[in-house]
Amino acid sequence: MTKHFITLNVNGTEHSVYVDSTDRLLDVIRERLGFKSVKEGCGTGDCGICAVLRDGRLVNSCLAIAPQCDGSRILTLEGALEDPVMMKLQERFAANNAAQCGFCTPAMLLASWDFVRQTPDPSTEETKAAISGVLCRCTGYYPILESVREACKEAVKA
């Protein structure tokens, strides 16, 4: 199997690694580079737990083959923690118990963050659609939707 030499910019830092044809973006980010907020759930694009922002777009990192991502700019939760909107989202998630087991929380925060920044005053239906690609098996989603709504409100105020 061929080796590929790729360069990824993850959370603002360049990383160059050798990868196999079959390595996924997820494997590289989590196992090789150590960004543990990115997790494997289903591995087939159904659960969204491996979501990252690739060149500004929310994607499932389990579906991208690493060699395809050469030159990409990747953002994981670790790289967005200090952002004011993300801080507000985290605060609302904590206040509303929007995380129970916590497994989906990094992906849920990233999906919510991506959405809040683009949609300042969303409807409940729009919010549901925005986080629909990330599955949560604990919360029943309502605390999450509430948290996103509150964060949007405060983002508009600020």
Add this chain to the structure above:
Amino acid sequence: MPPFDLYSPTNLRDALEFKESKGEGTVIVASGTDLIPRIRRRQTAPPVLLDISSLQDDLRYIRQTDGVVRLGALATITDLLDSPLFRGKLSVVREAAEKFGAPQIRNVATVGGNVCSASSSEDLIPVFLVLDAKVKLISAGGERSLPLRDFILGKRSTALKPSEILSEIYFESPSGRYWSAYEKLGRRNILIISLVNETLTLSLEDDLLTVTSVRIALNRVAGRVPALAEKTEEFLTGRSLSGETIAEAQRILASELKLTSDFRASAEYRIEVAQVYLKRLIQRCAARISGS
């Protein structure tokens, strides 16, 4: 994951030359939203993947020229949603894109990949079928065009030759008393494989009742392949729309569908839904035509 080699071409010519010499057994990958899960589930085991995702400059576009809408194979579902072309008579494209996957999937999944995957879970194929779309297939030796209905040969089977790449899907932009609409039913609203999806385009005479032309496609018509419901189309063409006409069309559609039950739904249930959707789609399109 089962092993495979990946070739990343430097440009379109390089990709076509690779297909020319090593096309046999090579599978094209763009975003991988369909292919990677299939490889992981051991449903397919291609020895070599040709990665065309880097050919954005050549293959990612949505444009309208001389009344023809052209979608580059690498246009994503999100690109369809962002395009102003699908807000009027062609809103069927937008409706299907809104119900497609989830944001993470829509951001990368491509129209070319959806068409080439050729299965009943590909939500865009019925849409492109009712638009009488054609596909442009390019190779090192030249190019050819084929109506989409002739391109899809069966479940996960297309007329694409080993030396070819699907580069574009194109169709005429409709005019006149015309509208299009889409319905999809799954076990949940978003990120779900269609049990039934049904697409319809309708053109009416000036009396707003007589059907000039109609196209109806479903994700399954016979077996598990998206296709046009030609007998129902034929019945409706030239007829005046009434409750009776629609009821008869529903009966014809039911007799035309040769479905089998599977773990997602029974054949009877799918047929029932298809009939309800037929009426709903005709009414929605007729209402929009009358209103515009």
